[in-house]
Amino acid sequence: MTPEPRAIPWWRDRRVVPWLVQGGVGLVVLVVIALLLGNLVRNLTAAGLLLSWRWLGQPASFDVAESLIPFDAAMPYWRALLVGLVNSLRAILVGLVGATLLGTAVGMAAYSGNGLVRRLGRVYVELIRNIPLLLQLLFWYFVVFLSFRNGTEALQLPGVVLAKSGLYLAWFAEGWRWQGPELVNGVWQAPWRFSVEFAALLTGLITYTGAFVAEVVRGGIAAVPKGQWEAATSLGLHWGASMRRVVLPQALPVIIPGLNSQYISLAKNSALAVAVGYADLYSVAETTLNQTGRALEVFLLLLGAYLVIDLVISLLMNGLNQLVQIRER
Amino acid sequence: MVRLRRLLASSPLLLALAIGGCADESGGGGVQSEKMNTIRSRGKLVCGVDGKLPGFSFLGPDGSYSGLDADTCRAVAAALFGDPAKVEYRDLNSSERFAALASGEVDMLARNTTMTLSRDSAGGNGISFGPTTFFDGQGLMAPVASGIRTLKDLAGKPICVESGTTTELNLADRMREQGIAYTPLKFQTGDQTYAAYLGGRCVAVTSDRSQLAAKRSSFPDPAAHVLLPEVMSKEPLTPASVNGDPAWSDAIRWTVFALFQAEELGITKANVAAKLAEAKANPNQADLRRFLGVEGDFGKQLGLPADFVVKVVGAVGNYGEVFERNVGTGSPLRLERAENRQWNKGGLIYSPPFR
Numbered sequence A: 001m002t003p004e005p006r007a008i009p010w011w012r013d014r015r016v017v018p019w020l021v022q023g024g025v026g027l028v029v030l031v032v033i034a035l036l037l038g039n040l041v042r043n044l045t046a047a048g049l050l051l052s053w054r055w056l057g058q059p060a061s062f063d064v065a066e067s068l069i070p071f072d073a074a075m076p077y078w079r080a081l082l083v084g085l086v087n088s089l090r091a092i093l094v095g096l097v098g099a100t101l102l103g104t105a106v107g108m109a110a111y112s113g114n115g116l117v118r119r120l121g122r123v124y125v126e127l128i129r130n131i132p133l134l135l136q137l138l139f140w141y142f143v144v145f146l147s148f149r150n151g152t153e154a155l156q157l158p159g160v161v162l163a164k165s166g167l168y169l170a171w172f173a174e175g176w177r178w179q180g181p182e183l184v185n186g187v188w189q190a191p192w193r194f195s196v197e198f199a200a201l202l203t204g205l206i207t208y209t210g211a212f213v214a215e216v217v218r219g220g221i222a223a224v225p226k227g228q229w230e231a232a233t234s235l236g237l238h239w240g241a242s243m244r245r246v247v248l249p250q251a252l253p254v255i256i257p258g259l260n261s262q263y264i265s266l267a268k269n270s271a272l273a274v275a276v277g278y279a280d281l282y283s284v285a286e287t288t289l290n291q292t293g294r295a296l297e298v299f300l301l302l303l304g305a306y307l308v309i310d311l312v313i314s315l316l317m318n319g320l321n322q323l324v325q326i327r328e329r
Numbered sequence B: 001m002v003r004l005r006r007l008l009a010s011s012p013l014l015l016a017l018a019i020g021g022c023a024d025e026s027g028g029g030g031v032q033s034e035k036m037n038t039i040r041s042r043g044k045l046v047c048g049v050d051g052k053l054p055g056f057s058f059l060g061p062d063g064s065y066s067g068l069d070a071d072t073c074r075a076v077a078a079a080l081f082g083d084p085a086k087v088e089y090r091d092l093n094s095s096e097r098f099a100a101l102a103s104g105e106v107d108m109l110a111r112n113t114t115m116t117l118s119r120d121s122a123g124g125n126g127i128s129f130g131p132t133t134f135f136d137g138q139g140l141m142a143p144v145a146s147g148i149r150t151l152k153d154l155a156g157k158p159i160c161v162e163s164g165t166t167t168e169l170n171l172a173d174r175m176r177e178q179g180i181a182y183t184p185l186k187f188q189t190g191d192q193t194y195a196a197y198l199g200g201r202c203v204a205v206t207s208d209r210s211q212l213a214a215k216r217s218s219f220p221d222p223a224a225h226v227l228l229p230e231v232m233s234k235e236p237l238t239p240a241s242v243n244g245d246p247a248w249s250d251a252i253r254w255t256v257f258a259l260f261q262a263e264e265l266g267i268t269k270a271n272v273a274a275k276l277a278e279a280k281a282n283p284n285q286a287d288l289r290r291f292l293g294v295e296g297d298f299g300k301q302l303g304l305p306a307d308f309v310v311k312v313v314g315a316v317g318n319y320g321e322v323f324e325r326n327v328g329t330g331s332p333l334r335l336e337r338a339e340n341r342q343w344n345k346g347g348l349i350y351s352p353p354f355r
Helices: A017-046 A077-109 A115-129 A133-147 A196-222 A226-234 A239-276 A281-292 A295-324 B002-027 B034-042 B068-081 B097-102 B166-177 B190-198 B209-217 B246-264 B272-281 B286-291 B298-302 B308-316 B319-326
Strands: A155-157 A160-163 A166-169 A171-173 A177-179 A182-184 A187-189 A192-194 B045-049 B057-059 B087-091 B127-129 B134-136 B138-143 B158-162 B183-187 B204-208 B225-227 B235-237 B240-242
Touching: A077 A115, A077 A196, A077 A239, A077 A281, A077 A295, A115 A196, A133 A196, A133 A239, A133 B190, A166 A187, A166 A196, A192 A196, A196 A239, A226 A239, A239 A281, A239 A295, A239 B183, A281 A295, A281 B166, A281 B183, B034 B045, B034 B068, B034 B246, B045 B068, B045 B097, B057 B068, B057 B087, B068 B087, B068 B246, B068 B308, B068 B319, B097 B240, B134 B209, B138 B166, B138 B209, B158 B166, B158 B190, B166 B183, B166 B204, B183 B190, B190 B204, B204 B209, B209 B225, B240 B246, B246 B298, B246 B308, B246 B319, B272 B286, B272 B308
Parallel strands: B045 B087, B158 B183, B158 B204
Antiparallel strands: A155 A160, A160 A166, A166 A192, A171 A177, A182 A187, B127 B240, B134 B235, B138 B204, B138 B225
16 A cells, blocks of 8 residues: 655745745845945935936036047036047947957967968067056057157158047048148148057057957967868869858858957947046046035946946847858758 | 943943043143044044155155145144144045045045035035135147137037036136037046047046146146137135044144235245244244244144244245145146235135234
8 A cells, every 4th residue: 555645835845945946035135235226225315416417418618639520618417428438439439340340360370371460460469468557558559559640740651641639541432532641831731640659559459459359360260160161172263262151151160159258348348548638537526526516426427338338238148149140951 | 242341341431531532621721622532543634645646646666755735745744743744644545535534544635626616514514614725727638730729710620528526617617608520539547548649539538727737747748738718617726634523623724724814924934934033033024923823722722832933934935836846837737826826916815813
């Protein structure tokens, strides 16, 4: 006779216990959060600093060095912060494109048949990624870009002029006329002008992130089986065609996830712009904080802005990743 | 248990101390200051300074501090101990300074600190300011060769400024008042700001005039840079102590006033001994006798030795000497006395009567 199965008590029921544990942990987390928030609100109220956003509409009454959208000191704080955000986004976007191009070229160079190119790529990667970014930015700005001269003594290359007052690039003027930089009354004029602060920040960000991108690309190429190279070569494809048509497409699924985190780093590192005097979001926010004393609100805005930028990059890269995955048939 | 018993055993001692303290307070007619007692028992004054600003407080290669602020510390030590060397300096940055003072880590601040309402008020930083030792203002520095002589010349030009300072805001206000467009280049530290200026990225740099002069003195070619005459703000640099110990604040206040008064009376480091002898010999010189402590009890009223003025002037000289030695036209900073002249010479340095 088999013993009658006893009813399982609820504290040993596998359908109940996990729920109880989850609920208990959740409750503890909620209580801790509530305690922290309550404490914050209580202290802020006591100090008369409860969150307020009205200051955003008051006149900023400070100037920003460079701006893509119209701005003057009489405009409100939100407008100044927007100018900073636009400046940050400009640096991030150009930086992403530059770092990708440079990194891909250097990553592919690791498989070049030319030993000199291979070793140069190696030296670049090892030199750049082992020196702190802040030092590199300060080097590019104070040592390299601030050593250019103004006026006729500026460094002049075809279509490009490097002066202390900025970086001048040739571009199409009105009527699709190719317009190079020219000296007017001792001051350079060109269709495109970038400040040396922007140029130094970009140079630093691109060379630094480019080294990491190069390693990601090299790793991606290494993941493609050697047989693919041999097959491409036996079909009569030369090195460039094998790389472009056979190897890189198969390396992409490995490269993209690695690129994602490099791109996010670049976006976050752009906040180091303040070290070289570029008026990015952080620099403008710091001045705003100094004027208004609204530390909590300014930092919430800053945190939110960088979080959104990074999440958007991440989202786009995940979408791209889906596209390049190898479809098994 | 052991700890508790030990505590109980020592409690009569604590009680005795407390009673003793009370008895002393009620019985003694002298000045009671917890801070001054602490400093005396420690045997030296702990003075908060900048430490990196030539002319104000600067740690020299021989390990000694020099400058107007350092001399203020020395003067107070001389008043307390009769010995200007009994000072321990603490280098503080601008965000540390008030916390260090409030926590008692330093006894006083002589750190080119601007006196403002929010720093002085009990609802603000709660600091007790003494007499202003240097009337400063925000200025601009430009290379002589640039030809820039007024604010108007800066229209459309880049100006280097340290971010997070009132300097940055004053600059924006003045330029707006005058309707001058300019490009502010903001850096996070003073070093970066001056490096960009020296690198030629900006045509001018702005800060307190004394600080500009101090930085200029360390440039490779100081004579190639000029301070513009415009003054954009009021920056009274003032020594300070913490609120709540009026006797200690008074001791600092009247030590500084003694420096002012000595200059007014023509008493210098060199002639203070002769003046003292003269005062002792001549009973008709009542003012001088009281000032130098030959007569009356001013020192005692402040909780200081009767002859504290003699010690202070003997140690650092009078205010004019301190100024000339550290920041004056003969020093590397080459600053004019300007607002820092005596009141009877058209300046703001004024000591209330020693009476």
